[in-house]
Amino acid sequence: MSGAGNDIDGETPRSATVTALTPDDRRAHLRMLEALLFASREPLSEAMLADRLPDDVNVRLCLAELQSAYAGRGVVLARRGDGWAFRTADDLAWLMSREMEEPKKLSRPALETLAIIAYHQPVTRADIEEIRGVSVSRGTLDVLMDAGWVRIRGRRRSPGRPVTYGTTPGFLDHFALTAIDDLPGMEELKGAGLFDGPVPGGLSVPVPSDDPALRADEDPYEGDAEETREEETGASGEADADGEGEPR
Amino acid sequence: MSGAGNDIDGETPRSATVTALTPDDRRAHLRMLEALLFASREPLSEAMLADRLPDDVNVRLCLAELQSAYAGRGVVLARRGDGWAFRTADDLAWLMSREMEEPKKLSRPALETLAIIAYHQPVTRADIEEIRGVSVSRGTLDVLMDAGWVRIRGRRRSPGRPVTYGTTPGFLDHFALTAIDDLPGMEELKGAGLFDGPVPGGLSVPVPSDDPALRADEDPYEGDAEETREEETGASGEADADGEGEPR
Amino acid sequence: MGEVIGLQTRDKAFVVDLDGFEGPLDLLLALARTEKVDIAKMSVLALVEQYLAFIETLRERRIEIASDYLVMAAWLAYLKARLLVPKQARDDEPDGEELAAILAERLQRLEAMRVAARHLAERPRLGRDILARGQPEAIRDHRIARYEASLVDLLRAYAEQRRLRGAARVEMAPRRVWSLTEMYECLERLVGKAAGWTPLQTLLDHAGPGDDREGRLAAGFSASLELVREGRAELRQAGPFERLDLRTRQGRDGQGPEDDGREGGADERRR
Numbered sequence: 001m002s003g004a005g006n007d008i009d010g011e012t013p014r015s016a017t018v019t020a021l022t023p024d025d026r027r028a029h030l031r032m033l034e035a036l037l038f039a040s041r042e043p044l045s046e047a048m049l050a051d052r053l054p055d056d057v058n059v060r061l062c063l064a065e066l067q068s069a070y071a072g073r074g075v076v077l078a079r080r081g082d083g084w085a086f087r088t089a090d091d092l093a094w095l096m097s098r099e100m101e102e103p104k105k106l107s108r109p110a111l112e113t114l115a116i117i118a119y120h121q122p123v124t125r126a127d128i129e130e131i132r133g134v135s136v137s138r139g140t141l142d143v144l145m146d147a148g149w150v151r152i153r154g155r156r157r158s159p160g161r162p163v164t165y166g167t168t169p170g171f172l173d174h175f176a177l178t179a180i181d182d183l184p185g186m187e188e189l190k191g192a193g194l195f196d197g198p199v200p201g202g203l204s205v206p207v208p209s210d211d212p213a214l215r216a217d218e219d220p221y222e223g224d225a226e227e228t229r230e231e232e233t234g235a236s237g238e239a240d241a242d243g244e245g246e247p248r
Numbered sequence: 249m250s251g252a253g254n255d256i257d258g259e260t261p262r263s264a265t266v267t268a269l270t271p272d273d274r275r276a277h278l279r280m281l282e283a284l285l286f287a288s289r290e291p292l293s294e295a296m297l298a299d300r301l302p303d304d305v306n307v308r309l310c311l312a313e314l315q316s317a318y319a320g321r322g323v324v325l326a327r328r329g330d331g332w333a334f335r336t337a338d339d340l341a342w343l344m345s346r347e348m349e350e351p352k353k354l355s356r357p358a359l360e361t362l363a364i365i366a367y368h369q370p371v372t373r374a375d376i377e378e379i380r381g382v383s384v385s386r387g388t389l390d391v392l393m394d395a396g397w398v399r400i401r402g403r404r405r406s407p408g409r410p411v412t413y414g415t416t417p418g419f420l421d422h423f424a425l426t427a428i429d430d431l432p433g434m435e436e437l438k439g440a441g442l443f444d445g446p447v448p449g450g451l452s453v454p455v456p457s458d459d460p461a462l463r464a465d466e467d468p469y470e471g472d473a474e475e476t477r478e479e480e481t482g483a484s485g486e487a488d489a490d491g492e493g494e495p496r
Numbered sequence: 497m498g499e500v501i502g503l504q505t506r507d508k509a510f511v512v513d514l515d516g517f518e519g520p521l522d523l524l525l526a527l528a529r530t531e532k533v534d535i536a537k538m539s540v541l542a543l544v545e546q547y548l549a550f551i552e553t554l555r556e557r558r559i560e561i562a563s564d565y566l567v568m569a570a571w572l573a574y575l576k577a578r579l580l581v582p583k584q585a586r587d588d589e590p591d592g593e594e595l596a597a598i599l600a601e602r603l604q605r606l607e608a609m610r611v612a613a614r615h616l617a618e619r620p621r622l623g624r625d626i627l628a629r630g631q632p633e634a635i636r637d638h639r640i641a642r643y644e645a646s647l648v649d650l651l652r653a654y655a656e657q658r659r660l661r662g663a664a665r666v667e668m669a670p671r672r673v674w675s676l677t678e679m680y681e682c683l684e685r686l687v688g689k690a691a692g693w694t695p696l697q698t699l700l701d702h703a704g705p706g707d708d709r710e711g712r713l714a715a716g717f718s719a720s721l722e723l724v725r726e727g728r729a730e731l732r733q734a735g736p737f738e739r740l741d742l743r744t745r746q747g748r749d750g751q752g753p754e755d756d757g758r759e760g761g762a763d764e765r766r767r
Binding site: 030031032033034035036038039052053072073074075086088089092095096098099 | 278279280281282283284286287288289300301320321322323334336337340343344346
Binding site: 283286287288289290291333334335336343344345346347348349350351352353354356358359360362363364366367379380381391394395397405406407422423424425431432437440442443444445446447448451453465 | 627628629630631633634635636637638639640641642643644645646647648649650651652653654655656657658659661673675711714
């Protein structure tokens with residue numbers, strides 16, 4: 001994970017915060033923001049924070065200030081896409097083995113499918129199969145959707161209107177990504193020494209985007225949610241079926 | 249939280265703790281303690297903390313230091329019996345929970361039911377159903393009672409002892425009626441063009457009365473309120489079942 | 497090519513090993529890797545030949561091969577042919593070089609995603625390397641419905657509903673309601689006056705004015721049972737659904753001690 005500290009949007013110089021407000025106001029705003037973010041287990045979006053905080057709180061500036069106040073500490077303020085959350089510093093994992101749960105081990109097909117969805121989203125199942133050269137089982141996609149990392153985005157405007165998949169905010173949160181484009185590009189992957197053999201020359205990966213706005217060739221998925229759900233429940237187990245059909 | 253970083257990070261010396269440790273060690277100890285307390289699913293006692301932290305950490309001193317570092321902030325380090333845990337500051341409780349009024353339009357069945365109660369009170373549910381010609385869902389009556397427009401007056405002295413409903417002062421208030429007999433009679437309804445089509449000959453409209461005194465065929469409702477409530481709460485948590493028999 | 501196939505053929509569990517591959521592209525990648533060269537630079541033709549030879553080995557050993565692999569073999573055989581035969585004029589098909597480039601690109605894309613997947617697996621993960629607040633505090637919205645309706649809506653709803661159901665009988669005349677206690681006292685009085693067995697209905701008809709037959713019957717029936725239970729009256733019926741007759745209890749001397757007790761109970765319940 002990139003350092004907790006400086007990834008806040010740098011546009012606004014931090015000094016600006018201080019000048020406009022009395023120290024008491026500034027302190028009060030930071031307190032409120034801190035309390036809200038601390039209370040929640042899930043990342044809170046700027047919009048949600050703005051909605052709860054008094055109108056005169058400049059959420060973005062306060063977030064930046066709070067983030068730098070916590071930088072380097074045992075608990076850091078991390079950005080996860082649109083959301084913000086306090087998380088333990090990743091170098092302290094060893095300390096907290098008792099709180100840790102060994103996350104479900106992901107099969108290789110599931111990991112590859114997840115990587116393909118993350119980089120190539122929006123993708124249809126056929127797209128994934130085309131890249132992997134092998135069919136993708138429904139179970140694999142179910143696992144990823146159950147975990148809350150993958151969602152159905154919409155439908156591709158092409159014959160058969162296949163559903164398109166993309167990643168969720170939960171994906172960013174789980175893999176400690178500040179944003180989807182925090183995923184390493186080709187150069188970084190090469191540098192990470194993850195290749196089995198010689199590093200291939202012409203390799204590239206797309207620049208991922210999880211912008212929820214539908215693409216030009218996507219239709220919304222809603223509307224047939226009901227019907228799909230019925231289909232699904234008939235087909236497979238309850239939890240699986242449940243998550244399947246609906247955008248989260 | 250006031251000044252970015254200097255509460256916890258080592259710059260500002262803070263009494264006795266410091267003497268024995270290098271600022272780096274001290275900072276490292278506070279980080280660990282902070283992370284442990286943050287991530288723990290339960291308050292941690294000093295013994296538990298000592299057990300989990302490296303041997304050279306002086307838990308008591310670190311706790312005191314951490315507590316004073318968080319004092320006055322949005323999150324405070326609180327003692328809970330034996331244990332220590334982060335808690336959002338008490339004075340910020342209002343941030344965590346807010347009440348939002350949501351205007352809702354009354355449904356058509358609710359409007360009809362309310363009108364029937366207003367004109368024909370005291371009425372039982374069976375009476376309302378007889379007039380409407382369709383069954384009245386419990387939810388509809390709940391909504392009207394929630395809104396504060398309808399109340400349970402008593403019980404009809406007839407088999408099954410059904411409860412009787414009437415309107416409340418809040419009803420008059422909401423609809424800006426001076427008194428219940430301000431509700432228009434047959435001629436006024438006709439005159440106001442409220443009938444959409446031909447009016448059947450024998451149709452008449454009662455002169456409404458919301459006199460709280462029980463009628464000859466009404467028994468008081470009190471007394472069984474307790475018993476009814478218990479029954480209800482046992483049944484389920486759903487809003488529907490909730491309101492069942494009791495005045496709010 | 498030795499390595500992959502060698503490994504496979506040495507072992508009897510051949511099919512299982514083939515199952516270890518995630519489809520033909522995966523097998524191709526594995527074959528390419530044995531060459532220890534950059535896939536971008538390797539010879540597609542050499543790779544194709546390895547693949548075909550591998551499939552051929554499987555066939556000779558009469559091992560069942562999933563259709564995916566055979567489809568790929570057929571396509572690769574076609575590719576090989578295109579690569580070897582010089583391009584003909586007036587041929588609309590893509591030439592061998594183009595096909596080979598497509599294959600190489602697919603392999604590279606898969607390889608890239610393989611690496612990306614490995615990267616994901618190595619990232620710090622929430623719950624394993626990074627923790628969220630262990631004791632989250634609730635942030636709640638209590639939504640309170642504020643219902644709105646206008647008087648006109650209310651009246652219109654009423655008028656419309658009455659108009660439609662209009663002729664339907666709506667009559668809320670207060671009913672004469674008999675309470676059990678009331679009927680008990682009444683019956684007790686009447687049955688005392690009656691001489692011998694009297695139909696219950698007759699007694700009820702004399703209980704008071706009004707034509708509330710059902711209510712009277714319901715209360716009367718319960719009250720008569722109560723009288724009988726307390727030993728104050730007797731009830732008889734010739735058969736199911738026959739008339740019910742009631743009379744005062746005869747021969748009170750025959751009472752057992754429990755009847756005394758009941759009497760006390762009766763007084764209490766009529767209190």
